[in-house]
Every structure is written in C-alpha cells, then in structure tokens.
Amino acid sequence: MATRLVQIAMNARDDAAVGRFWAEALGWGVDSEGPGVTNLEPVGFAYPDPVAVCIDVLAVPEPKTVKNRVHIDLATTSADHQAELVARLLALGATPADVGQGDVPWTVLADPEGNEFCVLEPRPVYQDTGPMAAVVVDCVDPRAMARFWDEAMDWTLHEVTDDHAVLRSAKGVGPYLEFLRTSYVKTVKNRIHLDLRPYAGDDQAAEADRLRALGAVDVDLGQGDVPWTVLADPEGNEFCVLAPR
Numbered sequence: 001m002a003t004r005l006v007q008i009a010m011n012a013r014d015d016a017a018v019g020r021f022w023a024e025a026l027g028w029g030v031d032s033e034g035p036g037v038t039n040l041e042p043v044g045f046a047y048p049d050p051v052a053v054c055i056d057v058l059a060v061p062e063p064k065t066v067k068n069r070v071h072i073d074l075a076t077t078s079a080d081h082q083a084e085l086v087a088r089l090l091a092l093g094a095t096p097a098d099v100g101q102g103d104v105p106w107t108v109l110a111d112p113e114g115n116e117f118c119v120l121e122p123r124p125v126y127q128d129t130g131p132m133a134a135v136v137v138d139c140v141d142p143r144a145m146a147r148f149w150d151e152a153m154d155w156t157l158h159e160v161t162d163d164h165a166v167l168r169s170a171k172g173v174g175p176y177l178e179f180l181r182t183s184y185v186k187t188v189k190n191r192i193h194l195d196l197r198p199y200a201g202d203d204q205a206a207e208a209d210r211l212r213a214l215g216a217v218d219v220d221l222g223q224g225d226v227p228w229t230v231l232a233d234p235e236g237n238e239f240c241v242l243a244p245r
Contacts, residue, residue: 001202001203001207002153002199002202003153003199003202003207004153004154004196004199005135005195005196006053006195007053007055008056008070008192009056010055011058011192012057012058012060012113013059013063015036015037016038017112017113018057018112018113018115019038019040020038021092021094021112022111023040025089026040026074026132027042029042037056037057038057040055041055050169050171050173051173052130052175053135053174064114064115068116068190068191068192069137069138069139069182070138070191070192070193071135072117072134073106073117073118073120073126073134073136074117074118074131075126075129075130076122077122079121082107082120082122086107086109089109089119090109093111094109094112097109106119118136120133125176126176128173129174129175129176130174132175133175135176135178136180137178139235140185140235141181142160142163142165143161143162144235145233146165149167149179149233150167152216152233153167155167155168155170156169156170156172162181164178164180164181165178166179185235186235189238190237193239193240194240196239196242197241197243197244198244200245201244203244204229204244207244212231216233217231218232219231219232221238228243
C-alpha cells in the first residue's frame with residue numbers, strides 16, 4: 001500500500017475570492033464541485049498527477065487568528081521575474097507580511113485573507129517545479145516529521161537535518177514538501193492542510209490503519225459522515241486520507 005500528496009485544502013471565509021486570487025497567482029484554472037468549495041488546478045491537468053499539487057479552497061465561518069503553520073512557496077526564474085511577480089500579486093490583493101523574517105532574499109506576502117506565502121528568489125532546485133515551488137510546514141522536530149512522512153507516502157526523502165526535511169514525488173516532478181524547524185508549537189486547527197490519496201485498487205481503511213500505526217491519530221473536526229478520513233501527524237497537523245484513485 002502507498003499514498004501520495006495530491007492537493008492542499010485551504011480554509012477561507014470567502015472561498016471564491018481566495019480561489020480567484022490563487023488561480024491568478026499560479027496561472028491555474030478554477031472550478032467548483034459544490035457550494036463553499038473552489039477547486040484549483042493547472043489548465044488541461046489530468047488529476048491526480050504529481051506534476052502539480054492542486055488546491056481546494058473550503059469555506060469556513062471562522063477567521064484566521066494566528067500565523068499559518070503550512071504555507072506555499074512560489075518559484076521564480078530570475079530577479080526580474082521575482083520583482084514582476086511580487087508587483088502582480090500586490091495588484092491582485094496581496095499585502096506585505098512580517099513574520100520575523102528579517103533581511104532575506106525572498107518576499108513574504110499574505111493573500112486577501114491573510115494566508116502567508118513566500119515569493120522566492122531564483123533557486124536552481126525549483127526551476128522544474130512549476131509555479132508552486134514547495135508546500136512548507138512549520139514543525140518543532142523536522143527529523144521526527146521526516147520519519148513519519150517518509151513512511152506515510154511513497155515520496156522520496158531528499159534531505160533531513162535538525163532544521164529541515166525535504167521530500168518530493170518519487171517521479172521527480174512537481175513541488176517539494178518541506179518541514180522547517182520552528183520554536184512554537186501548534187495551538188489551533190491549521191487553516192491549510194494536506195490531502196493524501198491512495199492509489200486505485202488500494203484500501204482506504206487499511207491505509208488509514210497503516211498511518212495510525214506510524215503515529216497518526218484520529219481527529220474530530222465536526223466533519224460528520226464523510227468519505228474521507230481525518231487524521232493528524234505526530235505534531236498535530238491535520239490531514240485527510242481521500243478515497244483511492
């Protein structure tokens with residue numbers, strides 16, 4: 001059995017507005033599977049495919065209150081491209097964000113509902129990822145997170161240190177999944193979480209059991225009777241195990 005990261009779910013009070021922002025930011029298409037859900041993926045994309053990690057924007061009533069523990073890093077190809085992308089995102093409704101980053105070569109912004117994200121300076125490692133360079137998760141112990149997520153998915157662990165861990169699809173395409181060390185612990189439900197999907201023919205319940213054996217725990221977010229399973233990793237980060245496809 002195996003599973004893989006296929007999308008991230010982003011909470012928003014106005015899913016359509018936040019969805020439009022991210023579609024413009026990434027150059028992706030917009031769809032909706034129902035009220036309160038805005039789906040984003042590359043134009044002409046055949047889901048699921050590791051070449052992209054898609055985004056589902058989900059309407060919730062509660063506002064954002066703390067810095068997100070999960071954020072998106074955007075890739076650029078040159079200093080001019082970085083400056084142009086920052087300017088375009090500001091025109092779309094992004095705002096500068098100070099998360100204590102100090103003097104760094106990347107630019108930290110927030111989307112229209114305050115979700116932080118980074119526009120990175122050009123880095124060779126991200127030149128083939130597409131517009132989304134990485135999905136980044138703050139954590140207290142990157143080594144422990146690497147152990148869990150390396151076993152949880154069939155992605156390849158590229159690097160792990162006391163300060164960070166890096167995974168990517170075993171096919172060597174699409175964005176990276178990165179865990180960065182932080183000093184603060186999780187206190188509220190994440191407004192952005194990972195969605196995993198087993199492969200066609202695998203058993204969803206058995207996959208959830210395997211993840212529990214690795215250290216995941218069940219989480220009740222009031223989801224009720226839904227076709228996915230809500231779990232949390234060893235640091236409490238919620239994620240969903242979707243139906244196989």
